[in-house]
Amino acid sequence: MAVEMSFGQVCARRLERHALSVPSGGGCAEVAAAVAGVHAQVMAAAELGIGLRVDGATRADVRRALWRDRTLVKAHGPRGTVHVLAARDLPMWAGALSALPPAPSPHTGEVRMTAEQTEQVIAAIAAAVDEADLTVGELGEAVVERTGPWAGERVMPAFQTLWPRWRQALGTAGTRGAVCFGPPRGRNVTYSSPRRLIPGFRPDAASTALAGLVRRYLHAYGPGTPERFAHWLGVPARWAAELFAAQDLERVLVQGAPAWTARGDTAAPPDPPRGVRLLPYFDGYAYRVGNQPPELLYPGRAGERLRGNFQVLLVDGVAAGLWHQRRSGRRVDVTVEPLVTLDRARRAELDEQVERVAHVLEASLASLTIGPVTVGGHA
Numbered sequence: 001m002a003v004e005m006s007f008g009q010v011c012a013r014r015l016e017r018h019a020l021s022v023p024s025g026g027g028c029a030e031v032a033a034a035v036a037g038v039h040a041q042v043m044a045a046a047e048l049g050i051g052l053r054v055d056g057a058t059r060a061d062v063r064r065a066l067w068r069d070r071t072l073v074k075a076h077g078p079r080g081t082v083h084v085l086a087a088r089d090l091p092m093w094a095g096a097l098s099a100l101p102p103a104p105s106p107h108t109g110e111v112r113m114t115a116e117q118t119e120q121v122i123a124a125i126a127a128a129v130d131e132a133d134l135t136v137g138e139l140g141e142a143v144v145e146r147t148g149p150w151a152g153e154r155v156m157p158a159f160q161t162l163w164p165r166w167r168q169a170l171g172t173a174g175t176r177g178a179v180c181f182g183p184p185r186g187r188n189v190t191y192s193s194p195r196r197l198i199p200g201f202r203p204d205a206a207s208t209a210l211a212g213l214v215r216r217y218l219h220a221y222g223p224g225t226p227e228r229f230a231h232w233l234g235v236p237a238r239w240a241a242e243l244f245a246a247q248d249l250e251r252v253l254v255q256g257a258p259a260w261t262a263r264g265d266t267a268a269p270p271d272p273p274r275g276v277r278l279l280p281y282f283d284g285y286a287y288r289v290g291n292q293p294p295e296l297l298y299p300g301r302a303g304e305r306l307r308g309n310f311q312v313l314l315v316d317g318v319a320a321g322l323w324h325q326r327r328s329g330r331r332v333d334v335t336v337e338p339l340v341t342l343d344r345a346r347r348a349e350l351d352e353q354v355e356r357v358a359h360v361l362e363a364s365l366a367s368l369t370i371g372p373v374t375v376g377g378h379a
Contacts (some may be wrong), residue, residue: 007296009268011273015275017035031050032072036216039084042280042282047059052280058360063207073180076171078232079232080171080234082181090207091202093213095210096212097191098176100235103234107168111156122169122172124142125170128191129194130195133183134182134190135189151165157354174351179191180194210243218262222263222265223266229243249262270347275316278356278357284312305339310322313336321337322336324373330364332358334358335369
């Protein structure tokens with residue numbers, strides 16, 4: 001018979017595996033691997049998301065792991081978005097993302113590159129970053145030099161301007177492992193080569209990589225369903241169902257509904273989910289995207305108030321409010337808007353969490369205000 005799990009057990013399991021019940025004693029790479037990547041569209045949010053999960057860590061530790069120790073890598077991850085991943089996992093990610101069903105191009109015919117042109121641009125990107133870390137402008141010059149003037153034609157609508165044609169292949173180059181991100185150069189992003197950063201780098205074979213990605217997802221977010229996996233990864237649900245069917249998975253029941261784990265991975269912590277935690281931008285979004293139905297994770301007022309990408313207050317594993325921080329020099333002011341009543345013990349935990357945020361940010365806490373958060377969700 002299928003193992004039965006309550007939603008409370010699922011929450012306790014996820015808090016534990018996301019190092020939210022107890023901070024990890026391992027390093028930044030261990031945390032990034034355990035949570036199947038940390039969204040890094042805003043790098044400061046990724047630094048905070050990782051730092052809060054590692055015992056005693058600050059943003060400097062995350063930067064050191066990225067740019068000096070190279071145990072982390074900034075690259076394309078789920079949904080083609082920028083993530084911080086464990087460097088040792090990049091062969092799996094590149095092999096799996098390369099094997100996903102291709103999404104239709106959003107570009108019109110006069111903008112869209114042919115398949116042959118796309119391959120030329122990806123090869124040119126890989127060759128250029130093999131030599132040095134490059135800004136987007138420098139990378140564009142190198143691509144045009146290796147392909148031809150057509151790649152540099154400004155025909156691609158983006159942010160009220162036009163980008164050169166070659167930019168539409170940059171994401172594909174990233175998901176294939178042809179390019180990743182290098183250390184920032186002042187305010188400029190740079191692009192680098194996984195082959196220079198990770199000795200012996202080579203994408204895993206598709207079948208091996210996809211099986212590994214399913215296991216990694218189910219470890220972090222399971223029990224899960226093909227539909228939730230498809231939503232998290234940005235792929236068709238039917239394709240995800242076929243992939244799940246090809247794996248050695250175990251069917252369980254969560255609140256009576258079927259879900260899956262890796263075979264034998266049905267254990268849950270003995271205690272119910274407990275604790276007050278603060279998730280930064282994109283972190284709460286990823287926690288929701290990968291999780292079970294939003295009505296369980298975002299109950300009551302949270303389902304309405306937290307529409308969009310907010311910083312989330314978690315209470316006992318479910319969304320129970322939002323928060324915002326404002327940095328001024330080396331001091332930080334924090335506002336928390338709870339949507340539930342916080343008793344004395346939970347308020348004490350909140351105070352500890354806010355101090356932890358300040359520590360990760362290498363700042364001192366100037367003030368904590370309990371009241372409405374007036375800023376909107378992050379785009």
